[in-house]
Amino acid sequence: MSEAPVVQRPVSAERVHPGGLDLLVVPPRARTGWRVLPARVGAMCAVELQKLRHDRTELYTRAVQPALWLLIFGETFTRIRAIPTGGIPYLDYLAPGIIAQSAMFIAIFYGIMIIWERDAGILTKLLVTPTPRSALITGKAFAAGVKALIQAVVVVVIAALLGVAMTWNPLRLLGVAVAVVLGSAFFSCLSMTIAGIVLTRDRLMGIGQAITMPLFFGSNALYPVAVMPGWLQAVSKVNPLSYQVDALRGLLLGTHAHLALDYGVLVLAAALGIVSASSLLGRLAR
DSSP states (O other), X not given: OOOOOOOOOOOOHHHHSTTTSHHHHSOOOOOOGGGTHHXXXXXXXXXXXXXXXXXXXXXXXXXXXXXXXXXXXXXXXXXHOOSOOTTSOHHHHHHHXXXXXXXXXXXXXXXXXXXXXXXXXXXXXXHTSSXXXXXXXXXXXXXXXXXXXXXXXXXXXXXXXXXXXXXXXHHHHHHHHHHHHHHHHHHHHHHHHHHHHHOSHHHHHHHHHHHHHHHHHTTTSSSOGGGSOHHHHHHHHTOHHHXXXXXXXXXXXXXXXXXXXXXXXXXXXXXXXXXXXXXXHHHHHO
């Protein structure tokens, strides 16, 4: 009597292809910690900038105000010569201040957008993703910086057409871009922090309008710190806009500037702004 055929046991796929089909059974380990943060920040920044493809009206309308400041205020006070500017034309002195002002005006109302996202249910969906809250805020902050950088290019072109003597050194222009982005990141985080406190667009609009002009006039954008009264000098020393203007003026015009201090203050202000806005993001989404 013949023996029953021996049934061979199937060889597992793991033995045939060691490690080949592991991904079908075990998903790859997700990146965590600092390794995932730059990618998430870049993704959030790209999402914010995608909005410009659908509506560029904001960029066009925002260019009107700095053009008026340079054409009317700058040209008039250049003729009057009432403000000491260290021997440079007042229009040249004013141009870096208007760059910083236009960047601030774009960023200071950035919190309205995050309140709109809360009302539309977008913010809640973002918060349930693995993306850290600090990455959400940082992405939005640097998107505001890129928008402000586009605005700064417009102001630089207008100033050049008006005859402002600015440097075209690539390294200095890179420094200008960094200063604009850092300053805008701080002011956008300030706006999102206020949004996390007041929770409504109407309140944020009122507070934003109340603080923009004091921040502008309480800086060295229009006049040197030396001609300010003592109390306004104290305000200027704690105003990040003053350090941004000082860096822009030193880089674009070659005037004396404290670049190490300026960039140090801007980096610290942006970091504190990100921490503050991130801590209030959950309160905004409730």
